[in-house]
Amino acid sequence: MQENNKWTFASSLILHTRPVRVSAKTLRYTHTFGLGGMSLVLFMLLVGTGLLMIFVYEPSPERAYQSILFMQQEILFGRLIRGVHFWSANLLIAVAALHMMRVFLTGAFHAPRQSNWIIGLSLLFLILLSGFTGYLLPWDQISYWAITICAEMLGYMPGIGQTLQRVILGGTEIGSATVINFYALHTIVVPLLLVALMTWHFWRVRLSGGVVVPRDAEQDPQAGTDYVPFIPNLLYREIAVGLMLIAFVLVIAIFFEAPLGEPANPGLSPNPAKAPWYFVGLQELLLHFHPVFAVFVIPLVIAIAMLGVPYLRYDSDLSGNWFLSPKGRRMAVVSAVTALLLTPLWVWVDEFVIGAGGLLPGVAPIISTGLLPCAVLLAGIIGFYFLIRKRFSASKNETVQALFVLLAVGFAVLTVTGVWFRGSGMALVWPWQT
Numbered sequence: 033m034q035e036n037n038k039w040t041f042a043s044s045l046i047l048h049t050r051p052v053r054v055s056a057k058t059l060r061y062t063h064t065f066g067l068g069g070m071s072l073v074l075f076m077l078l079v080g081t082g083l084l085m086i087f088v089y090e091p092s093p094e095r096a097y098q099s100i101l102f103m104q105q106e107i108l109f110g111r112l113i114r115g116v117h118f119w120s121a122n123l124l125i126a127v128a129a130l131h132m133m134r135v136f137l138t139g140a141f142h143a144p145r146q147s148n149w150i151i152g153l154s155l156l157f158l159i160l161l162s163g164f165t166g167y168l169l170p171w172d173q174i175s176y177w178a179i180t181i182c183a184e185m186l187g188y189m190p191g192i193g194q195t196l197q198r199v200i201l202g203g204t205e206i207g208s209a210t211v212i213n214f215y216a217l218h219t220i221v222v223p224l225l226l227v228a229l230m231t232w233h234f235w236r237v238r239l240s241g242g243v244v245v246p247r248d249a250e251q252d253p254q255a256g257t258d259y260v261p262f263i264p265n266l267l268y269r270e271i272a273v274g275l276m277l278i279a280f281v282l283v284i285a286i287f288f289e290a291p292l293g294e295p296a297n298p299g300l301s302p303n304p305a306k307a308p309w310y311f312v313g314l315q316e317l318l319l320h321f322h323p324v325f326a327v328f329v330i331p332l333v334i335a336i337a338m339l340g341v342p343y344l345r346y347d348s349d350l351s352g353n354w355f356l357s358p359k360g361r362r363m364a365v366v367s368a369v370t371a372l373l374l375t376p377l378w379v380w381v382d383e384f385v386i387g388a389g390g391l392l393p394g395v396a397p398i399i400s401t402g403l404l405p406c407a408v409l410l411a412g413i414i415g416f417y418f419l420i421r422k423r424f425s426a427s428k429n430e431t432v433q434a435l436f437v438l439l440a441v442g443f444a445v446l447t448v449t450g451v452w453f454r455g456s457g458m459a460l461v462w463p464w465q466t
């Protein structure tokens with residue numbers, strides 16, 4: 033009897049944030065790949081291992097590196113705990129980004145889910161902030177110089193850049209105030225914000241009656257939506273995926289140790305010095321555009337577009353299925369192939385043909401390497417939009433999705449280029465020469 037009560041209490045607690053009934057069609061694993069739930073599991077692993085590390089870590093430039101070494105060498109399971117934290121953090125960034133793409137590519141950002149899309153984007157921002165603030169804490173050469181690169185990028189922002197840089201670093205350069213700032217943000221402020229936003233996020237999914245329901249090609253979209261209780265149908269599936277993910281993280285943490293370089297040396301910059309992998313795409317932009325455009329104008333335009341995408345006026349309601357429709361899928365393939373071909377070509381041409389002077393050498397850099405190439409890029413993107421829309425006689429939904437795929441694959445190519453194809457002096461090299 034008491035067991036029964038406990039179970040009822042647990043299930044009603046769960047059902048406060050999760051939907052009571054869900055469409056059986058959404059239970060198919062490939063509909064969501066469980067990516068939202070996986071993000072939650074990774075976050076819980078981060079909190080669990082982070083709490084344990086707080087007992088050993090010392091947030092000061094003099095003690096930080098030693099305390100990490102001590103944790104790895106002297107503490108029972110210290111190496112494993114740090115490894116699980118490191119891998120969960122990196123996986124969370126990738127998994128949350130993939131979850132965002134799943135939501136986009138099934139059109140799940142449309143009404144009534146617009147506000148949840150915005151909450152999701154805020155979650156992604158916070159996850160990146162969490163990764164960024166945690167990156168510095170080991171205080172080794174890798175972390176010190178990666179954060180130096182990011183701080184320099186921040187400084188390029190017109191008007192607010194220098195102030196923002198000073199506030200975040202707690203001074204003009206990276207030092208003890210920076211470690212304290214990053215530690216407080218990483219261990220208290222950002223996790224609390226994440227918990228609050230995640231709770232809101234889950235509640236909004238519940239309000240929408242679960243995730244977006246796939247449309248049935250042969251049937252009336254409203255017909256045959258057979259709803260089943262969340263417990264046990266979805267809950268047990270989520271638990272199974274969660275347990276497999278935890279096993280996976282444990283295995284990679286055992287076999288691949290979290291990196292720890294030499295202690296930070298502010299006087300000796302590694303060559304090349306790279307940002308954390310999730311900001312390397314931005315660092316790559318910096319090699320091609322004037323800094324104001326690379327770290328401010330382009331990211332700002334993309335952020336506004338992402339925030340605004342649910343509020344555009346669309347000509348059809350295609351949400352529910354992957355890539356919206358068979359035509360949407362073909363268009364996405366064309367966009368992906370276009371980005372896969374054109375982005376490396378553009379990187380190569382800019383490096384070896386155009387060069388540092390930009391499109392009009394001799395003219396002010398902000399025009400020749402900023403305004404002008406950005407105008408050419410924008411014209412290309414707008415041209416692509418109209419061309420693909422006409423070629424496929426597509427709806428606005430399908431064309432906006434094609435554009436999203438073009439930009440997402442383009443950014444992925446820039447990231448891969450920055451991580452594997454940049455060597456000494458950030459010159460283009462083959463991965464085996466780095």
Ligand code: HEM
Nearest residue numbers: 064067068069071072132140148149152153155156243244
């Ligand atoms: C810590 C990060 C996140 C967690 C824990 C999380 C969790 C979840 C979960 C569990 C679901 C329902 C199941 C699923 O779709 O897999 C969901 C749905 C959703 N998420 Fe997230 N999410 C996160 C980040 C994001 C991001 C970055 C975005 C987009 C920018 C986003 C937008 C949405 C939307 C719009 C839905 C409703 C989708 C639908 O109805 O099909 N979420 N999220």
